Amino acid sequence: MAAESGDGQAQPGQARLEIKKGFPRSAFGSSPSRGRHQRPGKAVSAVSLVQTLMTLFSWFELIASGLITGGIYALVALGLNLQYGLMRILNIAHGEFLMLGAYLTWMAHAVWGISPLLMVPVSFLVLMALGVLIHKLCFRRLTATSPNLDIFEARGLMVAFGLMFLVQNFASFMWGGDLRGYDYLTEPVKIGEAQFAGNKLLVFGLALLFSGALIALLRFTLLGKGVRALMQSPTGAQLVGIDTQRLHPLMFGIGLGLSGMAGCLLSMAYTITPSMGEPYTVTALIVITLGGFGSMSGALAGGLLLGVIEALGMHFTNPSLKALLSYSVFIAVLLLRPRGLFAK
Numbered sequence: 001m002a003a004e005s006g007d008g009q010a011q012p013g014q015a016r017l018e019i020k021k022g023f024p025r026s027a028f029g030s031s032p033s034r035g036r037h038q039r040p041g042k043a044v045s046a047v048s049l050v051q052t053l054m055t056l057f058s059w060f061e062l063i064a065s066g067l068i069t070g071g072i073y074a075l076v077a078l079g080l081n082l083q084y085g086l087m088r089i090l091n092i093a094h095g096e097f098l099m100l101g102a103y104l105t106w107m108a109h110a111v112w113g114i115s116p117l118l119m120v121p122v123s124f125l126v127l128m129a130l131g132v133l134i135h136k137l138c139f140r141r142l143t144a145t146s147p148n149l150d151i152f153e154a155r156g157l158m159v160a161f162g163l164m165f166l167v168q169n170f171a172s173f174m175w176g177g178d179l180r181g182y183d184y185l186t187e188p189v190k191i192g193e194a195q196f197a198g199n200k201l202l203v204f205g206l207a208l209l210f211s212g213a214l215i216a217l218l219r220f221t222l223l224g225k226g227v228r229a230l231m232q233s234p235t236g237a238q239l240v241g242i243d244t245q246r247l248h249p250l251m252f253g254i255g256l257g258l259s260g261m262a263g264c265l266l267s268m269a270y271t272i273t274p275s276m277g278e279p280y281t282v283t284a285l286i287v288i289t290l291g292g293f294g295s296m297s298g299a300l301a302g303g304l305l306l307g308v309i310e311a312l313g314m315h316f317t318n319p320s321l322k323a324l325l326s327y328s329v330f331i332a333v334l335l336l337r338p339r340g341l342f343a344k
Contacts, residue, residue, distance in 0.1 A: 061194035062315055063308055068200050070307020071207035072262055076280050077287035077299045078214055079258035085231050085294030086251050088149060089139055089156045093163035094284060095277030097127055097256045099171060101263030102272040106180050116184055116268050120206065120261055127260030131253035134163070139252065140245075164278075171274040181271040199269040206265055211303075214258065215296045227251060231294050286330040292340025301342055 080094045101123040108114040108122075138159050146152035185198035218224035226247060229237040238244060262280075266272070287306055291298025306326065313325040333341060 057193040060192070061196075062311055064191075064194065064196065066308035066311030067304055068196070068204040068307070069310065070304035071204045071211070072266060072303075073280075073283055073287050073307055074211050074300045074303025075207045075258055075262045075265075077284040077291070077303050078211055078296060079255035079262075080281070080284045081288045081291075081294065081296065081299045082214075082227075082258075083252055083255040084288070086227060087139070087248050088153050089252065090153065090160065091163075091255070092157065092160040092281060093167060093277075094255075094259055095279070095281035096164050096167035096171075097130070097277070098259045098263035098266070098280055099272065099274060099277040100130075100167060101127055101260030102267040102276065103171060103175055103180070103263075104260070105264040105267045106182060106272060107175075109182050109184070110180075116182075116264065120264050123260040123264040124257040128253040128257030131256030132249045134256075135249040135252040138163075140249070143248075164281075168274050168277070175274070177274060179271045179273055181267070184268045197269065203265045203269050207262070210258065210261060211300050214254075215300065218296055283326065286326055288340075289330055289333050290340060291342050295340065295342060298340055298342035302340070305341075 076094070076098060080091060083089045083091050083094075104123055104126065105116050105119040108119050109116055139156060142152055142155050142159065146155055185202060187198050188195040189198045189201055218227055226237065226242045229240070229242060230244065230247065234244070263272075266276075283306070287299055287302040290302030290306060291300070292302075306329065309329060310322055310325055314322055317325075
């Protein structure tokens with residue numbers, strides 16, 4: 001007979017002992033026959049297994065949602081990291097060009113019925129061309145007139161602030177300040193017991209694809225070798241014949257193209273406004289700090305890590321504390337690992 005606790009329930013360890021002896025008690029106190037009733041031990045094991053699986057699926061869904069968000073963070077941060085790591089241009093207006101890519105995609109889909117997927121390369125090319133033009137009109141002139149790198153960075157920062165307000169006001173004038181959006185692939189996709197919106201899975205997959213493509217371009221191509229040489233030693237790279245007059249505008253344009261592409265992807269799953277760019281600029285700076293300035297693979301890892309940290313933090317605390325969590329990580333990394341978590 002199983003010993004009972006003060007509230008009338010059998011103690012777990014003693015109940016298991018009696019089950020092994022073959023004398024479990026039924027609900028009415030009689031000893032059941034072997035084939036007519038399920039053993040309590042098996043029932044408890046089945047319930048425990050189901051609870052464990054549900055817990056695992058809940059964790060999977062939580063971490064996956066963080067990775068989906070982190071994929072966008074990484075794509076935005078890669079463009080900004082490319083600009084700053086190569087040209088020392090801290091483009092505070094980077095998020096505003098993300099917003100332009102989102103509005104271009106929304107307008108093309110809402111007015112002309114063009115698929116958002118077709119707008120992904122279009123957004124990249126349009127923003128890339130705009131980036132090349134902006135570099136030639138603004139930052140190339142600053143390079144020629146600045147006596148040293150510190151003054152160039154300070155002047156470039158002021159120009160970027162001006163661009164931020166210019167693009168914001170242009171978007172407000174063109175499309176107004178109302179929330180915009182459209183439905184695209186909103187049907188849920190089931191992975192095990194977890195469910196995700198189809199558009200968010202698509203956004204995550206494409207963000208990883210484009211991030212990986214940029215990293216491969218910089219690592220395995222001749223163009224990428226030239227970019228990495230300029231990042232490591234600008235003077236040495238120029239001495240061996242690397243043409244910065246052509247490479248700098250191209251890389252600045254690619255950086256803005258990635259931002260526009262990220263905006264295109266975001267518009268598939270989220271509403272957009274003229275002020276949506278600023279938070280992504282700040283997040284990109286946090287991601288670059290996590291991964292290390294100039295490190296592209298670090299930016300990818302840092303973006304995914306920050307997305308998971310935010311998802312876990314909002315789940316266990318409060319969604320309104322998202323910014324607090326991000327800034328806390330940012331300050332902690334600056335103080336403890338100023339070169340970044342993934343710096344060699």
